[in-house]
Amino acid sequence: MVSEAEGFVDAMIKRGIEPNVVTHTALINGHCLQNEMDKARRVFNLMIEKGCAPDIVTYNVLVDAHCKQGMVSEAKDIVDSMKKRGIEPNVVTYSVLVDGHCLRGEMGEARRVFNLMIEKGCAPNIVTYNTMINGYCKGKRLEEAMQLFHEISRKGPIPDTVTYNTLMQSMFRLGKVSTARELFRKMLASRQVPDIVTRLIWLDGLCKIGHIEEALKHFQAMQNSGLELDVVPYTILVDGLYKAGHIEAAKELFHQLSDNGLKPNVYTYCVMIQGLCKEGLPDEAYRLFGSMGDNDCLPNSCCYNVMIQGLLRNSYTSKATQLIDEMVDKGFSADITTTTLYMDLVVDSNKSILL
Numbered sequence: 001m002v003s004e005a006e007g008f009v010d011a012m013i014k015r016g017i018e019p020n021v022v023t024h025t026a027l028i029n030g031h032c033l034q035n036e037m038d039k040a041r042r043v044f045n046l047m048i049e050k051g052c053a054p055d056i057v058t059y060n061v062l063v064d065a066h067c068k069q070g071m072v073s074e075a076k077d078i079v080d081s082m083k084k085r086g087i088e089p090n091v092v093t094y095s096v097l098v099d100g101h102c103l104r105g106e107m108g109e110a111r112r113v114f115n116l117m118i119e120k121g122c123a124p125n126i127v128t129y130n131t132m133i134n135g136y137c138k139g140k141r142l143e144e145a146m147q148l149f150h151e152i153s154r155k156g157p158i159p160d161t162v163t164y165n166t167l168m169q170s171m172f173r174l175g176k177v178s179t180a181r182e183l184f185r186k187m188l189a190s191r192q193v194p195d196i197v198t199r200l201i202w203l204d205g206l207c208k209i210g211h212i213e214e215a216l217k218h219f220q221a222m223q224n225s226g227l228e229l230d231v232v233p234y235t236i237l238v239d240g241l242y243k244a245g246h247i248e249a250a251k252e253l254f255h256q257l258s259d260n261g262l263k264p265n266v267y268t269y270c271v272m273i274q275g276l277c278k279e280g281l282p283d284e285a286y287r288l289f290g291s292m293g294d295n296d297c298l299p300n301s302c303c304y305n306v307m308i309q310g311l312l313r314n315s316y317t318s319k320a321t322q323l324i325d326e327m328v329d330k331g332f333s334a335d336i337t338t339t340t341l342y343m344d345l346v347v348d349s350n351k352s353i354l355l
Helices: 002-014 021-033 037-049 057-069 072-084 091-103 107-119 126-138 142-155 162-174 179-187 196-208 213-224 229-244 249-258 266-278 282-290 303-315 317-329 335-355
Strands: none
Touching: 002 021, 002 303, 021 037, 021 057, 021 303, 057 072, 057 091, 072 091, 072 249, 091 107, 091 126, 107 126, 126 142, 126 162, 126 317, 142 162, 162 179, 162 196, 179 196, 196 317, 229 249, 249 303, 266 282, 266 303, 282 303, 303 317, 303 335
């Protein structure tokens, strides 16, 4: 697509029409989206050489792309060059820099940029706050995330669904279920409508902490709400049911997928295979593995490793060896767990021969 756009621009130039800042910015953005940073910079330098001054949008595109690549230092250099041209950073510029630091786990630097934008009279918007909150949550710094939440609750901007979802997901990961419930009530009271992401966070969170009965009720409520459910909530609940020891219920839910016009994806199969193997049902898991193609779903590296590990743990060494050969032929590799299990069996086998 970018090469076609460049061809169009070349045709414009041949007709005597010089591309403007919007055209150049679109090309730069196209290269950035394809991670072609050198080409993006080349277009940027070329537009300046031709006397076409980049605007704040052009600079923000470049700053954002560099931050997403983890090149925050280079992004800051771009901001400095922007300032030298008399263009001041706006809320997008600052938010992008905050995100760049958050992606690298540099919350101290992110906070410094956040404070700087306020000092410069540039008010953070909800995207900026959500970025900071997400960064704190990823670093398991829930208290600091909640401080920001209380700050925006008091003086704006209004917390949105993303704000609540980010915080509730973090609370579940930290086992703070009652706090998540309290926040959910606050979300409803503020008239923020829970979306499918909210529902999935709750379903996954309840399954992970072993509240399977409540998870089942939550899933039923999702079905009754009129939401069009895809394979994701089914997979989450199947995994939760297996981990809670409800094998038959997990199998029944898996079969409900086809009844509801859905096909399991490779992750659903991995969850099923792992669950069956852990319950001492490797033969059933192996049959399921072999039937994946019936649903136009081919095993990936993860699926092969899960199946092989299940066979090895149940002492199905011959089948496991066959699958390892098949996996390698398809260009996949054994992971560290598969390799360790296989080597342990080989060592134990050699010990038995020596004895």
